[in-house]
Structure formats: C-alpha cells, structure tokens
Amino acid sequence: MHIRWLTASLDFPSDQFGAEVTFWRAISGSTVSPPHGRKREFASLEPFNGDPHLRVQRVDTGPGGLHLDLHVDDPRDAATTAISLGASVVRDAAGLGHVTMRSPAGFGFCLVDWQGESRRSRPIRWPGDTISIIDQVCIDVPAALYDRETVFWAGLTGRPTEPTSRPELTWLRRDPSLAIGILLQRKGADDDSTTASGHLDMACSNVPDEVARHEDWGARVVDRFPNWTVMADPVGRRYCITRRNPRTGR
Structure with a gap:
C-alpha cells in the first residue's frame, strides 16, 4: 500500500x-x-x-x-x-x-x-518573524493499547518508528514528500479512556510569539512544557504549539 x-x-x-x-x-x-x-x-x-x-x-x-x-x-x-x-x-x-x-x-x-496532491506547502512567516505550520497529527493512545497501536501505524504507513527524548512519545519517521507527520503518545496510567483520540501539532520558530497570536484569536493556554505549549481553541479543542523546525518537522 x-x-x-x-x-x-x-x-x-x-x-x-x-x-x-x-x-x-x-x-x-x-x-x-x-x-x-x-x-x-x-x-x-x-x-x-x-x-x-x-x-x-x-x-x-x-x-x-x-x-x-x-x-x-x-x-x-x-x-x-x-x-x-x-x-x-x-x-x-x-x-x-x-x-x-x-x-x-x-x-x-x-x-x-488520491487526486494528485503532491506539493507540500511552505511555512508562513508572520509579522515579527515567527515561522509556523500545522504539520503533525498526534495520536493519543491508552497505555494498554499503545504498543499494538504503534505497530499498526508503522505497518500501515511503512514508516519505521523513531524514539524521542520522552518515553511516552514515538515518531513515525517522516516521509519528506508528505505535509503531515504522525506522532504517537501514550496516555498516562491515570487516564481512564478506552479508545485513542488525536490532536494537531504546530511547528514554530518562536513558541511564546505563536502562543500570543493564537490567544488574540480566542485560544487559551492549558499547560506549558519546555518544548511545547498545550492550547485549547475557542470551544476547548486541544492542540499543541511545539518548538520544532517548521521546514523539516524535526
């Protein structure tokens, strides 16, 4: 496939x-x-x-x-x-x-x-020089199902897994021809959900500036981590603004 x-x-x-x-x-x-x-x-x-x-x-x-x-x-x-x-x-x-x-x-x-899509879009440079792009889907998986789900997505996409600096996160090696990458996240042991869900990740060159831009449009900060900030859009849908290279996704 x-x-x-x-x-x-x-x-x-x-x-x-x-x-x-x-x-x-x-x-x-x-x-x-x-x-x-x-x-x-x-x-x-x-x-x-x-x-x-x-x-x-x-x-x-x-x-x-x-x-x-x-x-x-x-x-x-x-x-x-x-x-x-x-x-x-x-x-x-x-x-x-x-x-x-x-x-x-x-x-x-x-x-x-497939309708012939093939041209990756370029990140946008915003006033103030921050560069950003929504470029990743993070699949949030209950802990008990995480290993099987990771094997499934690696097999379906044909992309090998790559470890990250955090044990609960696994990347699928990005296909440079595609605009979207896939990250899998193991939910905490205290999470009682029984099915996987997902959220979007944005790569940007300056997280604080990007956060402020989103707040101007009605989003709010949920939590802050060294390399990403968890946001909620105006109706509460969560997504992340991450400190990754907007051009490579790394």
Missing part, C-alpha cells in the same frame, strides 16, 4: 462549524475552499502555496474530533491491508471514493482516492 498524501481532518458539530473554521483558517494562514460533499459538509483549508493538508468537516452527531485521511490509489485494496493489520471497517463507501475505518485502538481514519 502506497500512501500518496496525508490530510488531517477537523470534525465539528453544526453549531460550532462556522466559528471554528474561522479560527483554524486564521491560525493556519489559509483560505477556505468552496464546500463540497453530498451535504456540502467538507471544505479544505487552502494554503497560499502547495496542496491542502488540512480539512474541516461538519458532522451531524457527536462532539466531533480529528481523523486522518490517507490518500491511496485504491481505497478498497488499501482497506484489505489495514484489516490484516488489525483495523476495522466503519463504512465502506469505496464507490464514492472512501472507506471509513478505525485503528486497533479506535482512532478514526479514512482511506480516500
């Missing part, structure tokens, strides 16, 4: 959709594509250069969340590979160009038809 492109998709309930799209458009420095889909429920956050790697979706039920779209040549064939590695099918809509699935730990992802 060859993953041609990765897209992170933010899922919003209807009553949050408009304001949340405005927030994420602003902090990513994007424009919003015309809506598409049978219910006009999808849109892309269009970068000023390169192909989109962020999408927004309006959902009819539930609190929303985050999922990954894996762009492949044949979604149904790719689904067979994913099932062999431990994934399950939620909805087979290969005739419409996608198969919705869950990982062994319950993280949602879609296998979608």
Whole structure:
C-alpha cells in the first residue's frame, strides 16, 4: 500500500462549524475552499502555496474530533491491508471514493482516492518573524493499547518508528514528500479512556510569539512544557504549539 498524501481532518458539530473554521483558517494562514460533499459538509483549508493538508468537516452527531485521511490509489485494496493489520471497517463507501475505518485502538481514519496532491506547502512567516505550520497529527493512545497501536501505524504507513527524548512519545519517521507527520503518545496510567483520540501539532520558530497570536484569536493556554505549549481553541479543542523546525518537522 502506497500512501500518496496525508490530510488531517477537523470534525465539528453544526453549531460550532462556522466559528471554528474561522479560527483554524486564521491560525493556519489559509483560505477556505468552496464546500463540497453530498451535504456540502467538507471544505479544505487552502494554503497560499502547495496542496491542502488540512480539512474541516461538519458532522451531524457527536462532539466531533480529528481523523486522518490517507490518500491511496485504491481505497478498497488499501482497506484489505489495514484489516490484516488489525483495523476495522466503519463504512465502506469505496464507490464514492472512501472507506471509513478505525485503528486497533479506535482512532478514526479514512482511506480516500488520491487526486494528485503532491506539493507540500511552505511555512508562513508572520509579522515579527515567527515561522509556523500545522504539520503533525498526534495520536493519543491508552497505555494498554499503545504498543499494538504503534505497530499498526508503522505497518500501515511503512514508516519505521523513531524514539524521542520522552518515553511516552514515538515518531513515525517522516516521509519528506508528505505535509503531515504522525506522532504517537501514550496516555498516562491515570487516564481512564478506552479508545485513542488525536490532536494537531504546530511547528514554530518562536513558541511564546505563536502562543500570543493564537490567544488574540480566542485560544487559551492549558499547560506549558519546555518544548511545547498545550492550547485549547475557542470551544476547548486541544492542540499543541511545539518548538520544532517548521521546514523539516524535526
């Protein structure tokens, strides 16, 4: 299975959709594509250069969340590979160009038809010279499921794992042709969740300046660490601003 492109998709309930799209458009420095889909429920956050790697979706039920779209040549064939590695099918809509699935730990992802996306967008330089880009999905995994989930994503993507300076974090070696990387985080032993969830990470050259810019748009600081700051967007969705190279993701 060859993953041609990765897209992170933010899922919003209807009553949050408009304001949340405005927030994420602003902090990513994007424009919003015309809506598409049978219910006009999808849109892309269009970068000023390169192909989109962020999408927004309006959902009819539930609190929303985050999922990954894996762009492949044949979604149904790719689904067979994913099932062999431990994934399950939620909805087979290969005739419409996608198969919705869950990982062994319950993280949602879609296998979608590749439409030729290939041009990575460049980070944005903001007033004050801070450079940033949303470039990573962090999959937050219950401790008991972490090892199996890590093996699954390494097998599905074909990317070897790389240790980090923190034992609870594992990278999948980044594919330089893709705009999105994947990080796996083992949740603490005191976390009682039974399924994996996910959040977005932004790479930037100056975390304090980037945090202040996000606060101006209505985000708030949840916690601070030496190399990243945990944020909550205006409706409480968490994400991280991280001290990584915006051009390489490292």
